[in-house]
Amino acid sequence: MSRDEVLTSGFWRTQLTTFAVLFAGYASYTYNRKSVSFALPNLMKNGLLDKSAAGTISSSQNTAYAISKFLGGVLSDKISAKWLFFSGLVLSGGATILFSTTSSLSMFAALWFLNGFAQGAGWPACAKLLKKWFSPEQFGTFWSALSASSNVSGSLCPFLATWVIEHFDWRASLVVSGGVTITSALCVAFLLSDSPIDAGFNKDFTPEATKKKTDGESTAPQSTWRDLIKSPFLWVVSVVYLVVFAAKTSVTEWGQMYLIEDLGHSAFTGSGFISAVETGGFFGGIAAGYVTDWLKKKSGKKTTGNPRMFAAIWFMAGVAGFLFLLTTFVTSSSSQFFLTVIGFGLGACLYACIAIFGIVASESYPSHLSGTAHAVVALAANVGAIVSGLPCSYVAQLYNWRAIFIILEILAAAAALFLTVFGKVSPGLPEDKPKSQ
Numbered sequence: 001m002s003r004d005e006v007l008t009s010g011f012w013r014t015q016l017t018t019f020a021v022l023f024a025g026y027a028s029y030t031y032n033r034k035s036v037s038f039a040l041p042n043l044m045k046n047g048l049l050d051k052s053a054a055g056t057i058s059s060s061q062n063t064a065y066a067i068s069k070f071l072g073g074v075l076s077d078k079i080s081a082k083w084l085f086f087s088g089l090v091l092s093g094g095a096t097i098l099f100s101t102t103s104s105l106s107m108f109a110a111l112w113f114l115n116g117f118a119q120g121a122g123w124p125a126c127a128k129l130l131k132k133w134f135s136p137e138q139f140g141t142f143w144s145a146l147s148a149s150s151n152v153s154g155s156l157c158p159f160l161a162t163w164v165i166e167h168f169d170w171r172a173s174l175v176v177s178g179g180v181t182i183t184s185a186l187c188v189a190f191l192l193s194d195s196p197i198d199a200g201f202n203k204d205f206t207p208e209a210t211k212k213k214t215d216g217e218s219t220a221p222q223s224t225w226r227d228l229i230k231s232p233f234l235w236v237v238s239v240v241y242l243v244v245f246a247a248k249t250s251v252t253e254w255g256q257m258y259l260i261e262d263l264g265h266s267a268f269t270g271s272g273f274i275s276a277v278e279t280g281g282f283f284g285g286i287a288a289g290y291v292t293d294w295l296k297k298k299s300g301k302k303t304t305g306n307p308r309m310f311a312a313i314w315f316m317a318g319v320a321g322f323l324f325l326l327t328t329f330v331t332s333s334s335s336q337f338f339l340t341v342i343g344f345g346l347g348a349c350l351y352a353c354i355a356i357f358g359i360v361a362s363e364s365y366p367s368h369l370s371g372t373a374h375a376v377v378a379l380a381a382n383v384g385a386i387v388s389g390l391p392c393s394y395v396a397q398l399y400n401w402r403a404i405f406i407i408l409e410i411l412a413a414a415a416a417l418f419l420t421v422f423g424k425v426s427p428g429l430p431e432d433k434p435k436s437q
Contacts, residue, residue: 010201011196011201014193014196014199014201015133015134017191018129018133018192018193019133019142019145019146021187021188021191021192022085022126022129022130022146022149022192023145023146023149024149024184024187025085025089025122025126025184025185025187025188026122026123026126026146026149026150027149027150027152027153028089028093028153028180028181028183028184029088029089029092029119029122029150029181030149030150030153030154030157031153031157031177031180031181032092032093032096032115032119032177032178032180032181033061033065033092033115033116033119034154034157034252035096035157035161035173035174035177035178036057036061036096036099036112036174037058037252037253038157038158038161038162038165038173038271039161039165039170039173039174040054040256040257041256041257041260041261041267041270042165042169042170042267043170044257044261046170048103049105049108050397051393051394051396051397052390052393052394052397053105053108054393055389055390055391055392055393055394055396056105056109056389056390056393057105057108057109057112057389058112058253058388058389058390058393059386059389059390059391060109060110060112060113060116060389061112061113061115061116061119061389062116062249062382062385062386062388062389063113063116063386064113064114064115064116064117064119064120065116065117065119065120065382065385066379066382066383066385066386067117067120068116068117068118068119068120068121069120069123069124069375069378069379069382070120070375070379071120072084072088072120072121072122072123072124072125075121075124076124076125076127076128080194081124081125081128081129081132081194082125082129082188082192082193082194084121084124084125085121085122085125085126085129085188085192086185086188086189086192087118087121088118088119088120088121088122088125089118089122089181089182089184089185089188090181090182090185091114091115091117091118091121092115092118092119092181093177093178093179093180093181093182093185094178094182095111095112095114095115095118095178096111096115096174096177096178096181097174097175097178097179098111099111099112099115099174100170100171100172100174100175100178101171126146127143129192129194130142130143130146132194132195132196133195133196144285144286144289144355147285147355148282148285148286150278151278151279151281151282151285151347151351152278152282153278154252154274154275154277154278154281155275155278155279155282156275157177158256158271158272158274158275158278159268159271159272159275160176161173161176161177161271162267162268162271164176165267166267223365228365228373228376229376231365231427232422232425233306233364233425233426233427234361234365234373234376234377234427236418236419236422236423236425237357237360237361237377238376238377238379238380239380239415239418240312240316240353240357240415240418240419241354241357241361241377241378241380241381241384242380242381242383242384242387243384243408243411243412243414243415244316244319244350244353244354244357244381244384244412244415245354245380245381245382245384245385245388246384246385246387246388246408246411247319247323247350247384247388247408247411247412248350248351248354249384249385249388249389250388250392250404250405250408251277251346251347251350251405252274252277252278253388253389254388254392254393254396254401254404255270255273255274255277255343256270256271256273256274257270257396257401258326258401258402258404258405259273259330259339261400261401262400262401262402263330263331263332263334264332265332265334265339269336269339272336272339272340272343273339273340273342273343274343275343276339276340276341276342276343276344276347277343277344277346277347277350278347279343279344279347280343280344280345280346280347280348280349280351281347281348281350281351282347282351283348284315284347284348284349284350284351284352284355285351285352285354285355287348287352288311288315288351288352288353288355288356289355289359291311292307292308292311292356292359295307295308295310295311296308306360306363306364306427308356308359308360309356309360309419309423309424310423311352311356312352312353312356312357312360312419312423313416313419313420313423315349315352315353315356316349316353316412316415316416316419317412317413317416318345318348318349318352319346319349319350319353319412319416320409320410320412320413320416322342322345322346322349323346323405323406323408323409323412324409325342326342326346326405327402327405327406327409330342354381357377357381358374358377358378361373361374361376361377364427365427392404395407
């Protein structure tokens, strides 16, 4: 085997190691972020929290997460993405372990705000590391695969958390979650490198070298962030992204509470439903990528707007449909199989919409504005997550958990109609071109 073949083989193994560490690390972020949600039924049963307090804790985390995702994106350009990823894992894991030692609502809210703030370091660091390690031809594939780590975690961890809570208590469950997260941080410290050059490879293995060979010299941009903000398409995507993220967060945060408190199902039934949502999300997100890639290739440049939005209309309608099934046909005697089918379908449609809206926000604008475009719609999504916290818990306190999902069902149907009317709006910005002389 020649020296070049040895280097190429070694680089591929290092790429896979890098991806595996990122996959495990981001799965740990997700497990940690949802660890209190898994413990909520026990906390409320023991009288440590009521519905309003649960909403306060959820909103404190989501508010901090919305802020820190912006800060994380800025920091990933300024400092080592590896150590940003590491720091977020350590801080969020430590906050979760400290959460297990207290019983005060104010401390619960403060520590979960800290957890949410640390969580914002996760995905921006992942995005930066993926760009440094994988070529443009590989980037989309590995982005989608890494995103699926949150679904894998969301499918398995409810059962782990429920088992620990039932055999020990809710505090032990949080200690396990924090311990797993800190262990992942140690793997990041010892196994991850910021770039191929930091790992000992030469510049020929960097994505920048690959891009230069294929694309040639870059051109000067014409559009600015002011043009971006004026784009109607950006705000169409932001509105529907807010709705779908409010629905996703409410389903994963409050879905088991609806089944347990309103309908009298067991904790394991509730965990099984959440697991089905995440499993459906894993397949839905991947399917959305393949389906919308096919639509984009088929349409070419003949259609106005982004052809992926056509699929988004149907997936959003699916969200409304499965929420209707959840609120209308699920009863205290519903079987686990029926709940699993609804959870799987709901998760598939929710995560398909999330994948599509993230992709179109990034690809519909010139390369120098794609990150900013994604940041704007992500902010809207995080507002939806915040709305699903305290405001939704107030609705549950005044009425019941079912009322939340009826409201979301109506909003999802309205969003599908909104996309039908406005989904073909053009982004309205030119691609990057040389400046005219």
